[in-house]
Amino acid sequence: xxxxxxxxxxxxxxxxxxxxxxxxxxxxxxxxxxxxxxxxxxxxxxxxxxxxxxxxxxxxxxxxxxxxxxxxxxxxxxxxxxxxxxxxxxxxxxxxxxxxxxxxxxxxxxxxxxxxxxxxxxxxxxxxxxxxxxxxxxxxxxxxxxxxxxxxxxxxxxxxxxxxxxxxxxxxxxxxxxxxxxxxxxxxxxxxxxxxxxxxxxxxxxxxxxxxxxxxxxxxxxxxxxxxxxxxxxxxxxxxxxxxxxxxxxxxxxxxxxxxxxxxxxxxxxxxxxxxxxxxxxxxxxxxxxxxxxxxxxxxxxxxxxxxxxxxxxxxxxxxxxxxxxxxxxxxxxxxxxxxxxxxxxxxxxxxxxxxxxxxxxxxxxxxxxxxxxxxxxxxxxxxxxxxxxxxxxxxxxxxxxxxxxxxxxxxxxxxxxxxxxxxxxxxxxxxxxxxxxxxxxxxxxxxxxxxxxxxxxxxxxxxxxxxxxxxxxxxxxxxxxxxxxxxxxxxxxxxxxxxxxxxxxxxxxxxxxxxxxxxxxxxxxxxxxxxxxxxxxxxxxxxxxxxxxxxxxxxxxxxxxxxxxxxxxxxxxxxxxxxxxxxxxxxxxxxxxxxxxxxxxxxxxxxxxxxxxxxxxxxxxxxxxxxxxxxxxxxxxxxxxxxxxxxxxxxxxxxxxxxxxxxxxxxxxxxxxxxxx
Amino acid sequence: xxxxxxxxxxxxxxxxxxxxxxxxxxxxxxxxxxxxxxxxxxxxxxxxxxxxxxxxxxxxxxxxxxxxxxxxxxxxxxxxxxxxxxxxxxxxxxxxxxxxxxxxxxxxx
Numbered sequence: 001x002x003x004x005x006x007x008x009x010x011x012x013x014x015x016x017x018x019x020x021x022x023x024x025x026x027x028x029x030x031x032x033x034x035x036x037x038x039x040x041x042x043x044x045x046x047x048x049x050x051x052x053x054x055x056x057x058x059x060x061x062x063x064x065x066x067x068x069x070x071x072x073x074x075x076x077x078x079x080x081x082x083x084x085x086x087x088x089x090x091x092x093x094x095x096x097x098x099x100x101x102x103x104x105x106x107x108x109x110x111x112x113x114x115x116x117x118x119x120x121x122x123x124x125x126x127x128x129x130x131x132x133x134x135x136x137x138x139x140x141x142x143x144x145x146x147x148x149x150x151x152x153x154x155x156x157x158x159x160x161x162x163x164x165x166x167x168x169x170x171x172x173x174x175x176x177x178x179x180x181x182x183x184x185x186x187x188x189x190x191x192x193x194x195x196x197x198x199x200x201x202x203x204x205x206x207x208x209x210x211x212x213x214x215x216x217x218x219x220x221x222x223x224x225x226x227x228x229x230x231x232x233x234x235x236x237x238x239x240x241x242x243x244x245x246x247x248x249x250x251x252x253x254x255x256x257x258x259x260x261x262x263x264x265x266x267x268x269x270x271x272x273x274x275x276x277x278x279x280x281x282x283x284x285x286x287x288x289x290x291x292x293x294x295x296x297x298x299x300x301x302x303x304x305x306x307x308x309x310x311x312x313x314x315x316x317x318x319x320x321x322x323x324x325x326x327x328x329x330x331x332x333x334x335x336x337x338x339x340x341x342x343x344x345x346x347x348x349x350x351x352x353x354x355x356x357x358x359x360x361x362x363x364x365x366x367x368x369x370x371x372x373x374x375x376x377x378x379x380x381x382x383x384x385x386x387x388x389x390x391x392x393x394x395x396x397x398x399x400x401x402x403x404x405x406x407x408x409x410x411x412x413x414x415x416x417x418x419x420x421x422x423x424x425x426x427x428x429x430x431x432x433x434x435x436x437x438x439x440x441x442x443x444x445x446x447x448x449x450x451x452x453x454x455x456x457x458x459x460x461x462x463x464x465x466x467x468x469x470x471x472x473x474x475x476x477x478x479x480x481x482x483x484x485x486x487x488x489x490x491x492x493x494x495x496x497x498x499x500x501x502x503x504x505x506x507x508x509x510x511x512x513x514x515x516x517x518x519x520x521x522x523x524x525x526x527x528x529x530x531x532x533x534x535x536x537x538x539x540x541x542x543x544x545x546x547x548x549x550x551x552x553x554x555x556x557x558x559x560x561x562x563x564x565x566x567x568x569x570x571x572x573x574x575x576x577x578x579x580x581x582x583x584x585x586x587x588x589x590x591x592x593x594x595x596x597x598x599x600x601x602x603x604x605x606x607x608x609x610x611x612x613x614x615x616x617x618x619x620x621x622x623x624x625x626x627x628x629x630x631x632x633x634x635x636x637x638x639x640x641x642x643x644x645x646x647x648x649x650x651x652x653x654x655x656x657x658x659x660x661x662x663x664x665x666x667x668x669x670x671x672x673x674x675x676x677x678x
Numbered sequence: 679x680x681x682x683x684x685x686x687x688x689x690x691x692x693x694x695x696x697x698x699x700x701x702x703x704x705x706x707x708x709x710x711x712x713x714x715x716x717x718x719x720x721x722x723x724x725x726x727x728x729x730x731x732x733x734x735x736x737x738x739x740x741x742x743x744x745x746x747x748x749x750x751x752x753x754x755x756x757x758x759x760x761x762x763x764x765x766x767x768x769x770x771x772x773x774x775x776x777x778x779x780x781x782x783x784x785x786x787x
Contacts, residue, residue: 454737457764461785462696469703503785 012057012129016040017047017073019066028062030118032123044068048076051083058129063103064094071106078107085135091116112393140273147175148280150191153286157294161185161193162204165258168285172262173197175281176274179242180263182209185250187287188238192258198239208238209261218256223249230267237263246270248282252290260285336408339387341367344418386419402426438618444641453506464499467492520559522667525597526551528569529588535566535585536573544583552591556582559667560644568637572601572660575633579605579658592666599662607654616650685730688757689713690720690746692738700733717741721749729757736763736770744770745779751778 014031016038018024024040031038039056041047044065059077062072070090077083089105091112110124116178151171158164165183173181196208214236217223229235229245236247242263252257260282264270327334333350337343346362357370358549359627367383368376386405402424407416433471471492471646479485518567533547558565576586591598608616615621617638641648644663680688687709691697704711714720714759725730732750734745743761750756758780763770771782775779 454764457785458693458696460763461764462693462699463701464785465703466695469699469706472703 011035012152013037013038013039013055013061014125015047015050015061016054017042017044017059017061017065017070019043019062019064023062027121027614030121033118034122034125036125044070044073044076047073051077051086056086057132058089058125060089060091060125063090063094063099070102071108074103074106078258081135085139086631087132089124089128119492144273144277144280147171148284151175151281151284155284159292160289160445161187161258161289161292162195163295164285164288164292165193165195168260168281168288169195170202172260172278172281175277176262177269178262178274179265179441180208180237180239182261183250183258183285184209184214184261185285185292186257188300196237203560210236210238214259214261217247218249218259223247223256223259224251225249226275226282228270228275235263236261239263241265243267244270246275246278248278250282250286250289252286257286257289257293272412280310298402318404331424333592334363335418336418337383338366340420343367343370345420350423376609383419387416434614438635441618442635445635449506450497456502456506460499461501464496467495467499469632471496472673520561521564522557523560524557525590525599527634529564529590529599531571531589532566532573535570536577545577545580546583546585548585548587550587550589550591554592555590556666558597558644558664560664561640564640565644568640568662569599569601571633571637572662576601576605576658576660579603579607584657595662596663597666599664600659600661602657602659604657607656608650608652608658609654613650613652617648685709686728687711687731687733688720688723688729689733690715690717690743691733691735691762692716692740693735717743717746717749720746724753724757726752728755732757732759734759734761735759736774744774747774747777747779 014028014036016024016031018027018040019042021042024042028040037475039050039054041050045061045068047061047467050056059072065073068076070092072086074090077086077088087109088107089110089112090108091114092099092103095113105493109128112121125446133459151168154167154171155164158167162185165185168185169181169183172178172183180196182194184192184194187193192214194204194206196203196205196211198208213234217236225247227248229247235242236259237245242265244264244267245264246264248260248262249256250260261280262270262274262278264274315437322416327345328348328350330347332347332627333356334345334347335343336345343362343365346357346359346373350362351358355371355373362370368379371379384403404422404424406420406422408418408420409416419536421429463537471489472481474485474489474492479488482488483486529549529551533549537547573588580586580603583600587600587602589598589600589602591600607630612621612623617634618672621635638648641662641664643662646662647663650658651661651665652658682710687704689697689700689704689711691700691713692715694715697715701711701713712723712779714723718740720732720734721741724732732746734743734746738746741749743763747759747761756778759778760781760783761771761774761779762783762785764785774782
């Protein structure tokens, strides 16, 4: 915006109002001699009429005019807003102070007393003209400033290109008295936002704009400065009326981001002042458009960002739920703690069972407060070990839980941040493994036994045959002469007997390996244990074992294979005696317990160490020296009792003694004993 | 068994000692006794001469007692067969009897 205050001496249009023709002529020649243009009228009404149609730069009027006098004319002129700045010079022959005062009060700018010299006249006129020029410039400047201040304030409130275009077009239209005013501003998406203001109002459509010409104009290299178009074919605005267009590029960052197009009815209307205002408006539009594009960009990325955050959050939530679901579905019980021993995870399986606890009650709490049943010291040690050594610790407990403590790193740090404890119930697995192992061993024994037995029978047959043959010869009197004949006969008999006894033993072994069920009868348990006592009493090496028999009176009978059951109890009693080489007490007890009967074989001997307790029923397990025990005794008992639907349990403490307990179901007394299926 | 003292016997048994004792004692009782160490040898002997009773072990190399039993019954005029064995299972006994054995003894006898 240029506010030039150079006082140009341009030719002005002067209006002379004097009733005297010669006076008019005189003034006329003076003014025109100075290069001004003059119009002369004789009276006030003519002056008024003239001024309505023709703008003048100064009015020189005679104070005394017919009908409406000069001062009245002054007042009339001043009453019109458009005539406020018009210099009014009154000249008069009257030199009185009163008249002068009156003239100034009427609105005159100067009072010149006739006669005056041309020089004086011209000086005064120039002075007033200059003054008027300055004033109008100032007012113009003021108006421009006002316009720009208003536009600027208005643009503060605009955020989007459409609003910028509207404000700029509107303000410019009003501020310039244009016929048509349009503003185009690019938004971030390379579209143009328009607003066109004209007589009919405003529109945001581009109907009144030659769009292709505008686009071309915008990218043209010439369009860096304002352009004044007078060729209708080049006009950017569609209108029948206007004759010239002032087009200013809206530029920011060295690029055209839009245009401000103002159409004027005539070339003359497009003054310098107007152009300055439009330029300034365009500059403001540029800044506002840049800010609005920043705003749009920020809004977009905020929206995108918000969307992205939502999406990521949802994804993370879903992932978390998914992981939780996996952990909950595991048939293991699982919990995890962080380095502060706080519980951070607790799966569904861990909520169940005797030691179970609902997740809500576990999360966040200190693990030692929750696992009150385990030794804090031991737990702490296990956790510390995992935290520091990063190895998995496992321990199987007697009730067959495999507890593994596993290190976990939440991020890929070096440090272990959490310990996950996983509990797997492997009881069933362990039991079945043992059962399978036992079954395999038994099967192996069976095969071994069958083979051995068969092998042995042959030599036994030979032995028996030889002995029998010799016995026969003795019967026939072959050795009668010999004094040893008696011994011969006796020993041969023994040989034969022992050979057949071997057969019984091996048959027993074969029976075991085939687990053939024998003939079952109702057994009186009291009798059973008494006969056992009798049988084993001769086993002991010395006489230092005391045998105690306790049998309740209400003992019901059991249905069993007598031989096998006796064999089992005898085996247990024999073991008991073997456990007391220095002597002790063997107690044989039989008692009823509900629907079952118990037979207890208790000794006060060396006891069985805990690590052996699970192995004693395994075939071939023996702690005796080679050749002394086959390790089959307890396995056989176990097998016999299982066959009878019973159980064999053991309790022992080293140094104090051992108790074996046989449990058998009470026989159905009403049923007569039947042969069990083979 | 005491009636026909001049009956001809054949013992098929792979245990040498037992074979010896049996042959000796049965000859002492008056029988004419031949012996073979396995099923194949026993069959050869059967072809050479007539036999009235065959005492036969089950477990023998080359040809076992059950197979021998079956082959014997394919021949015309088979001897009576008595199975002698160290295996005392009911199953083998039944099978032997089905295959035509006259009797069945388990060692030692």
